[in-house]
Amino acid sequence: MHVVAQPFWLHKVGNAPEEYEDAVWPEQLTDQEGKLFRFAVADGATETSFSGVWANILVRACGRGQLKDRNLPKSLPRLQKEWLTSVSLRAQPLPWYAEEKLRDGAFSSLLGLTIGPATADSGKSGRWKAVAIGDSCLFQVRDDHLITAFPLENAQQFNNRPVLVSSNPTGNGRVAADISNKSGEWQPHDIFYLMTDALACWFLRRQEEEGSAIVCLSDIETPARFAQFVQEEREQLDALGRPCLRNDDVTMLRVKLF
């Protein structure tokens, strides 16, 4: 199986680039032959501290196959320790609010995708599986048609309070119940998109209203073109006067199968 995975990202307007808090795996363009591939995106919550660090720990673990399938909570303690060690090494002593933020922990969405090997009988198609917490989304496109949207299926399902996974062990009371899993079949020339929520919401809304989201994205091959596209959509207003693309960190990983 030949896979080309290309990440695109842009920070929120009004923030500095280093304040970007999404994460993606792989971080660089990947063009490889192989039997099995893993990909991930994560969106660190704005209101928590060191959430970018947490998002990166999650996607790295996902990309390296270190998260237990169907039992994500059991994989978390080691990652939570890694986060705490990483942020505790920073400037000391901490102001009172930084102490409290560490105590509260960071929160993030997570979307992981595994593309399995071609099955023996077909030789040309195989199975994929995905895990999701929160509102980062996976879209599977075949012949310019959207055939899978996961875990959210329409733009109205997005809200401002998704369940997120926490770097604090006591902050994951609801997570187990809100982990979603899905699997399906891949075929050659399928394209998978992994997106964090702002772009995912844009995608579903544009696809619902105009059917043109897939065509829009197929035109993007470079970071500069992606930045131009994001700027245009942030500036364009819908019928209610809202930006078509909400101002937020934007991340997209496009995975093409050959």
Place this chain on the structure above:
Amino acid sequence: MAYSAEISRHNPCCLVFLIDQSRSMRERFGHGEYTQSKAQGVADVLNRLLFNLVLRCAKSEGVRDYFYVAVVGYGHPVGTLFGGVLAGKELVPVSILADNPLRIERRERLFEGGERSVVNFPIWIEPKAYGWTHMCEALSIAEKLVDQWVIAHPKSYPPLVFNLTDGGATDGDPVPIARAIMAKSTMDGDALSFNLHLSSRSPRIVQYPASDSWLPEQYAVRLFSMSSVLPNAIADGLRQEGLGLQAGARAFVYNSDLASVIQLLDIGTRPSNLR
């Protein structure tokens, strides 16, 4: 679409709290489990609110000034309640608040999952209950702050003014001043006026009414008329908490207990577009 402006460092949000500190605030709440005075209850709620605001704005590199906050007490005297380094300052950015509480106490906090831990509890506001109810004077200060704000920040989320009181004004009719505040606007909408009435007597709470028909006292009718119609985002937030609101529901709670105060302050200061 109104009340949808993004809150950011370039486009911060203005919060003004007006706190009744008249003599009657020494009494306890008329219902609920809180056993201390209304003055202590309100001070605790405000300190907790400011604590949460600072945490919401605190990032790895420091505290981002998403909010500017004023807390004005009215009893005797009338004026800003910030003290210490912040004494005399009216509207303070949240980063300055974060670094300058009066003191930090250590209190026990219950976390999700049942774990208890001793945490930092900064104190900015001290309880006080002395003098008459100079609400008009406090509202005039709020009007000045809101007026200056909308001129300096024409694109911001509209200013929010919260008035916590246990009775009627003793220095005149507050309604015209409150309406003057509500008439000031940014490009995102009119300033919002919230009124929470704190009672020591009757247990019947009236939450977010759409009409003043059921209000038994004249000063309650006045507080109703001083209250904005709730924007959809805030009304939806309250509905998600299980409250059934009618169309045209006002930002007003009569005979509020401490829990209702906490609920409205939390939802009212949580504009949905600071994610």
